Amino acid sequence: MPAAAALMPGLVLHGSGHFAQGNRATAYSLLKWEGVGVGALLVGATGLALTGASRHTVSLLALTSMAGAGLLAITWLADLYGVLAPAGGTGDPLRQMPWLQATAGVKWVDDPTLSGSVLVGTSLQVWTRRWRLCPSAWFAANGDTSRMEGDAAYRFVGPVATGQAATGSFVDLELGAYHHRYQESQKLAFPSRFRITGVQAQLQTRLDLLTIAPTLRGAFIEGSAGVGIGAYRYPDVHATVANTILLGGFAFGLYLGKTAQRWGQWRVFYNHRHDDFVGGLKTYGLGSGALGYFGTDVRAFLTQRWGVVADVAAGSAIVSTLSLVYRYGQVSL
Amino acid sequence: MKTYLVLSMLLVCGCVGVADDRAQRDTQVGHLQAGAMRVDVQDGLAAVRAIEPGRVSLWAQAPSLTITLTVPAGMAEASLRIENVLVDATLRAPGVTTTLVAAPVPTEKTWALRGLAPGANTLFLSAPDAASLAPWQFAVLADVQERLDDVQDIYDRINLEPGVRFVVFSGDLTRRGTDKQLQQFQAAMKNLRVPLYATLGNHELGTRDDIFHEYFGRGNFRFVHAGLQFTLLDSASATLAPVVYDWLDEWLAEGLDRLHFVFMHIPPLDPVGTRNGAFASRLEASKLLSRLALGKVDMTIYGHVHSFYAFNNAGIPAFITGGGGAIPERLDGIGRHFMVVDVDPARGLSRAGVVRVD
Numbered sequence: 001m002p003a004a005a006a007l008m009p010g011l012v013l014h015g016s017g018h019f020a021q022g023n024r025a026t027a028y029s030l031l032k033w034e035g036v037g038v039g040a041l042l043v044g045a046t047g048l049a050l051t052g053a054s055r056h057t058v059s060l061l062a063l064t065s066m067a068g069a070g071l072l073a074i075t076w077l078a079d080l081y082g083v084l085a086p087a088g089g090t091g092d093p094l095r096q097m098p099w100l101q102a103t104a105g106v107k108w109v110d111d112p113t114l115s116g117s118v119l120v121g122t123s124l125q126v127w128t129r130r131w132r133l134c135p136s137a138w139f140a141a142n143g144d145t146s147r148m149e150g151d152a153a154y155r156f157v158g159p160v161a162t163g164q165a166a167t168g169s170f171v172d173l174e175l176g177a178y179h180h181r182y183q184e185s186q187k188l189a190f191p192s193r194f195r196i197t198g199v200q201a202q203l204q205t206r207l208d209l210l211t212i213a214p215t216l217r218g219a220f221i222e223g224s225a226g227v228g229i230g231a232y233r234y235p236d237v238h239a240t241v242a243n244t245i246l247l248g249g250f251a252f253g254l255y256l257g258k259t260a261q262r263w264g265q266w267r268v269f270y271n272h273r274h275d276d277f278v279g280g281l282k283t284y285g286l287g288s289g290a291l292g293y294f295g296t297d298v299r300a301f302l303t304q305r306w307g308v309v310a311d312v313a314a315g316s317a318i319v320s321t322l323s324l325v326y327r328y329g330q331v332s333l
Numbered sequence: 334m335k336t337y338l339v340l341s342m343l344l345v346c347g348c349v350g351v352a353d354d355r356a357q358r359d360t361q362v363g364h365l366q367a368g369a370m371r372v373d374v375q376d377g378l379a380a381v382r383a384i385e386p387g388r389v390s391l392w393a394q395a396p397s398l399t400i401t402l403t404v405p406a407g408m409a410e411a412s413l414r415i416e417n418v419l420v421d422a423t424l425r426a427p428g429v430t431t432t433l434v435a436a437p438v439p440t441e442k443t444w445a446l447r448g449l450a451p452g453a454n455t456l457f458l459s460a461p462d463a464a465s466l467a468p469w470q471f472a473v474l475a476d477v478q479e480r481l482d483d484v485q486d487i488y489d490r491i492n493l494e495p496g497v498r499f500v501v502f503s504g505d506l507t508r509r510g511t512d513k514q515l516q517q518f519q520a521a522m523k524n525l526r527v528p529l530y531a532t533l534g535n536h537e538l539g540t541r542d543d544i545f546h547e548y549f550g551r552g553n554f555r556f557v558h559a560g561l562q563f564t565l566l567d568s569a570s571a572t573l574a575p576v577v578y579d580w581l582d583e584w585l586a587e588g589l590d591r592l593h594f595v596f597m598h599i600p601p602l603d604p605v606g607t608r609n610g611a612f613a614s615r616l617e618a619s620k621l622l623s624r625l626a627l628g629k630v631d632m633t634i635y636g637h638v639h640s641f642y643a644f645n646n647a648g649i650p651a652f653i654t655g656g657g658g659a660i661p662e663r664l665d666g667i668g669r670h671f672m673v674v675d676v677d678p679a680r681g682l683s684r685a686g687v688v689r690v691d
Contacts, residue, residue: 052639052662055605062607112349112575113617182616189582192623196615227607232619232647237626239648244606245615279614282351282572284542286509286535289571289599289613316572316614317349 002083006076014075017083018215026082026213030075037071040064059246062290063225066272070250074221077252077268082215089218091255091263093168093208098327099161101125103309105323107138109277111316115144115184119277127161127329130154132172138277144183147277151176158206161329167208168220168255176200176228180275195233196275202226202247222251222269230275248272249292256300260331264300264307271295271313279316299325355542355567356574359551369405374398379415380550390414392519392549394530395556395563396422396499398458406451414443416519417528419460419499426456438523462498466560466679470496472688473654473672474529475503475598475636478536480658480669481517487657487671488525490690494673498558499527503636504534504569504598505659511540515548530556532565534598534636553577555584560678562588564630568597571613573621585628592678593630600635600653604644610637622647632683634672640665641672641687652685 006017015030044065051057107119123136134151151174158170176199183193204224209216226247233240253267272292274280281291293315301307309323363374365381372381372389378398383390387408391400396419404411412434413424420439424431428448435443446456462469472491477484491497507514510533522529533545533552545552552567553574564584566573573581585593601618603611612618625633626647633651640662642653655662656670669690676683 049660050663052660053608053610054663054665055608056664058605058608110349111614111617112353113572113578113614114620180616182620184620190585190624190627192620192627194619194623196619229606232602232615232622234619234623234626234647236623237648239626239645241602241644241646243602243604243615246607246609274609274611274613275615277616279616280571280609280612282349282570282613284351284538284570286539286569288351288535288569289611290609291613316617 003080006080006083010079011076014079017079018213021083021215023082023213023215026215027079029212030079033071034075037068037075039068041068041072044068059227062246063248066248066250066270067223070223070270073270074250074252078209078212078216078219078221081219081254082213085215085218089210089216089255091218091257091265092333093159093220093255094260094263094331094333095159095164095166095168096330096332097127097159097161098331099127099329101325101327103323103325105309105321107277107319107321110318111277111279114182114317115140115142119145121323123323129162130156130160144185145181147178147180149176149178153204164332167211168206169208169211170204170206172204174202174204174226193234193236195235196230197233198228198230198245198275200226200228200245200247218255220253220255222249222253222267224249245275246272258333260301260333261304262302263333264298266296266298268296269294277317278313278319281315301325301327304331350574351570352567352572352574353576355546355552355569356576358543358546359553359567362546362551370408371403373401373403375400376554376556377551378554378556380546380548382416387411388414391416393417393458393528394550394554396460396528396558397463397556400456400458402446402449402454402456403452404449404454408451409447409449411446411449412443413446413456414441415458416441417522417530418442418458419528420526422458422460424456424458426454429454429456431456439526440522440528460558462559464559468675468677469498469559470494470673470675472497472500473503473596473634473652473674474500474657475534476505476639476655476659477507477518477657478505478659479508481507481514481521483658484518484521485524487669487690488521490688491671492526494688497527497673500525500529500671501563501565501596501634502529502531503596503634503654504532505536505636505655505657506531506534508536509539510537510544512544515544519548530563530565532567532596532598533569535569535571538569553580555587557591560591561676562591562593564588564593564595566595566597568599568601568612571599571611572617578624581624581628585624585630589629592676592681592683593628594632594634594674594683595625595630596634598635599637600633600646600651602646603638604642604653605638608638619647622649625649631681632674632685638662641667641670643685650685654687656690
């Protein structure tokens with residue numbers, strides 16, 4: 001009954017599942033945040049329409065719309081989770097991070113307009129006090145495409161490698177750089193070749209929903225916002241142009257497992273990014289271009305040290321990644 | 334609820350090949366058969382609006398057309414009506430007598446054809462300056478959308494530009510691309526003294542994505558006039574169909590030794606990157622721009638953003654001219670406008686200017 005209520009009328013009135021369960025405080029809280037989401041979406045969308053997406057206001061209004069849409073999606077998923085999850089939730093957060101994680105994997109890119117469909121790559125994540133360093137690199141099997149990224153993030157609040165946090169919630173400021181290289185076969189009449197080199201800064205946050213209601217233990221939400229600037233270089237014609245990019249997104253996720261040895265997390269997310277392998281969403285009808293992409297990812301550790309990471313995302317391309325992950329250091333829930 | 338429906342539809346309908354059907358449809362434009370009578374327009378540069386025994390009606394998408402009219406034995410006469418033609422365009426056909434019998438507006442002509450031979454008859458529509466390399470002008474417009482009722486203001490202003498030979502339209506003719514709206518757009522064009530060659534914008538996809546082709550013709554095409562190559566691309570879905578890159582390679586090769594301008598609705602990169610009124614994928618955008626630069630394209634002109642921008646992409650001079658009347662970008666001080674481009678093909682020079690309407 002609560003699950004059915006979470007679907008209908010819960011799809012419209014978020015919190016209906018909890019209301020049917022008799023948990024009115026959580027129901028009203030979810031409904032309230034849905035209202036905030038609707039309000040933000042209306043303000044953002046109306047503002048965009050009224051200003052004609054003016055260059056002076058578009059970033060703020062787009063982020064407001066994104067936040068509104070995120071709250072709308074997240075409050076419904078939270079209601080559904082709260083009435084379906086087992087008592088105590090599906091899992092607990094990592095409250096202490098391993099100081100080292102290394103991955104190696106394969107990425108499949110189904111992009112109808114670009115070459116380089118299979119890539120291999122690796123990444124590292126190293127914690128030192130409140131700083132997290134994350135270099136990564138992906139290379140196409142045919143050598144024509146590669147992407148390297150490097151992020152340095154400072155964690156203001158949340159789990160680190162040097163001690164235990166109270167929850168899995170965090171607030172990070174992430175500074176990053178990336179370099180994307182692409183070139184086509186010289187057999188083509190006009191083989192495209194470009195390089196994109198950019199820097200970016202974004203705020204990334206996670207909130208454990210246990211802080212909202214006990215029934216939401218094991219679920220979390222994420223939000224991010226930032227901006228980047230890239231140099232788009234075309235070496236064959238010796239041309240370079242600069243272009244900015246709005247970064248942001250939201251996610252809903254679950255912790256899976258209550259022991260460090262068998263632990264994981266699953267997320268569904270929206271990423272506003274347009275300049276990576278996935279790219280923004282292309283749709284039938286008149287809405288292509290402005291939106292980013294949707295995806296889901298899962299991280300699962302089956303031993304103290306070893307796990308797998310898998311994701312799939314759909315935008316201009318459909319991109320799937322499967323990686324093996326190794327972690328080292330103290331881990332605790 | 335509506336938001337969820339929209340999001341759900343985006344997830345369900347989101348597809349990496351959203352422009353493929355339209356590109357396929359391009360290949361069918363300009364070719365139609367009715368009984369034993371058939372019309373084929375070279376390179377699909379005209380939409381066949383009607384064909385019936387003894388009568389053919391076309392909508393031209395280029396100043397010069399090569400038309401093959403196949404008729405059965407016994408049909409020595411026919412009428413050919415072509416809309417959207419240059420006022421001084423003439424029709425000639427070896428072995429066939431062509432007589433202009435009606436020209437109700439400057440851009441519409443009907444010819445009586447006599448002496449048609451059974452089988453294929455080739456007709457040539459051309460203008461006196463088709464092969465000239467003397468300096469000349471054309472205008473560019475985009476994004477009329479919901480201001481269709483007021484587009485006459487813009488046409489009246491274009492009519493005051495004596496040197497403008499025709500208008501190139503970079504998409505978003507209408508608000509939702511319905512039959513009624515496209516009919517209204519073409520009806521309004523009767524007061525324009527020059528033809529208007531258009532590709533489609535994302536707003537032409539608001540109802541179905543095949544209506545534009547019925548009324549105007551191809552979304553991806555190219556033609557040459559007076560020493561300048563015009564390539565119009567269908568970027569209405571913030572991408573190009575993969576097959577269009579193959580066509581583009583041929584068109585770029587053709588245009589290497591002459592002035593070559595490329596037009597499309599959604600720009601590969603928005604100069605205001607945080608807005609991303611641009612291709613969905615910046616990787617694809619960069620691929621396209623790299624290719625256009627290698628093909629020595631001299632100018633790119635886009636719509637979609639309802640303002641005027643002059644910038645460069647991959648070293649190619651670029652303009653956005655979305656001043657047809659759709660909700661304007663505020664605080665930019667531009668308003669409704671169109672562009673006039675002066676070209677000097679003999680010297681390989683071009684210069685673009687803005688004409689404000691309001």
